[in-house]
Amino acid sequence: MRLLTVATTALLLSACGAPQRDVITHLADNVLLPAHQHWADSNRTLADHAQRYCSGGIDLDALHSAFGAARHQWAALQPQLVGPMSEGNRSWQVQFYPDKRNLVARQAEELLDAHPQLDHAQLADASVVVQGLSAFEYVLFDDSIDLPAQRERYCPLLIAIGQHQQQLAQEMVTLWEQPDGMLVQLKAFPNARYAEPRDALADILRVQITGLDTLKKKLGTPMGRLNRGVPQPFQAEAWRSRQSLDNLRATVEGAQAIWQAPGVHELVNDNSLATRIDDAYTDVLTRLDSAPASLVELVQDTAHKAWLDALYDSLNTLHRLHQNELAAALEIQIGFNANDGD
CATH class of the missing domain: 1.20.1420.20 (M75 peptidase, HXXE motif)
Known part of the structure; x- marks a missing residue:
């Protein structure tokens, strides 16, 4: 028995x-x-x-x-x-x-x-x-x-x-x-890096979450959100080239490519959560499409504070959905990421 x-x-x-x-x-x-x-x-x-x-x-x-x-x-x-x-x-x-x-x-x-x-x-x-x-x-x-x-x-x-x-x-x-x-290590288990598929999936999700969390710092720091409300335009990621928001969008799309890969939604087994994550990606990208100027210019003009706050909150929602609810739905322990302790 x-x-x-x-x-x-x-x-x-x-x-x-x-x-x-x-x-x-x-x-x-x-x-x-x-x-x-x-x-x-x-x-x-x-x-x-x-x-x-x-x-x-x-x-x-x-x-x-x-x-x-x-x-x-x-x-x-x-x-x-x-x-x-x-x-x-x-x-x-x-x-x-x-x-x-x-x-x-x-x-x-x-x-x-x-x-x-x-x-x-x-x-x-x-x-x-x-x-x-x-x-x-x-x-x-x-x-x-x-x-x-x-x-x-x-x-x-x-x-x-x-x-x-x-x-x-x-x-x-x-x-x-x-x-x-690395390609073989993501496909043949066990190996020197991963004991089983769950370990590889957890690694991918951790990196995705860290990428989204880093975006909050890249947006929040020049906004002054992480510095007692004092804008820091020259702490924008690409302030010289005025490409900060373009880079932010590219990173969101990189995370979205993982989320939208065939089979990922089915692993979640929660239609409500999947819909909320889909909507969160759409909301962030839609807001970025409406950017009235470069990030360096926006953070120096108080008239754009509400727009920036809404973008940050939207990005935070996307990050939290991944870190808290998606990780729990996949039964993955996230632990620390590269930004912890910053």
């Missing part, structure tokens, strides 16, 4: 794990790996455009466009960063944020003073502050730099950052696609 009970329990656990396995396989093949590949493609284009701009082959608008695309793909990847890119502080190499003391500008200038003919190897040995998109944005958009007139000084940094981002992104795709890589 005891053997029969054990066998029955094992069979039930296997049946419960099968839908989760199918969902995770779809997410791995059709959402998570493609997001990393799109990010790598955008960095390949950015590196190419940096070289071509500095050699006179394209104009500054084309370089701006390539930068915006790379930034967009990175923002979309934030709530999907399971696996190697989330480890070893690699994300700092892509974007240094928050920059509370204008370290990006200061360290970029100091690096170029020390290495006027900066190359990729020298950048790789430098601080993460100057290795990524934040430093690239500084060169492209800071009011103190006239890039067309100062190509000789700043092009080595642009080229080196482009090369660094291209190499980093391709390394991450390789870590996903190699025989024992």
Whole structure:
């Protein structure tokens, strides 16, 4: 009788794990790996455009466009960063944020003073502050730099950052696609990373929740919501390029891509909760569509406070639905995330 009970329990656990396995396989093949590949493609284009701009082959608008695309793909990847890119502080190499003391500008200038003919190897040995998109944005958009007139000084940094981002992104795709890589670990259990499908699903949900929680900080900090009501426009994520709200939208859409993947709704088994999460995504994105100006401008004009508060509250609702109700519905313990203790 005891053997029969054990066998029955094992069979039930296997049946419960099968839908989760199918969902995770779809997410791995059709959402998570493609997001990393799109990010790598955008960095390949950015590196190419940096070289071509500095050699006179394209104009500054084309370089701006390539930068915006790379930034967009990175923002979309934030709530999907399971696996190697989330480890070893690699994300700092892509974007240094928050920059509370204008370290990006200061360290970029100091690096170029020390290495006027900066190359990729020298950048790789430098601080993460100057290795990524934040430093690239500084060169492209800071009011103190006239890039067309100062190509000789700043092009080595642009080229080196482009090369660094291209190499980093391709390394991450390789870590996903190699025989024992992340893609396999999300599909064949048990493995060195996950004992069972539930562990992988929990990891994906934790990263998604952390991505949404981070957006609240990226919006709330420049609003002054996290600083006793004092607006901090220069703490917006992309204040120089005025792309903060575009990045926020990309991250929301990245989280939504996980939620809308086939089978995810069925795992929840609560139509009311699924509808509320659907509506929460729609509400945030609709509000972003109605943005009257860039985030830097909005936080400095009290006339827009109500709009900003409503956007923050909408984003908070979306985050809480995932962290509290969705996690409970999936019987997943979230625990701490990367923002706890900030």
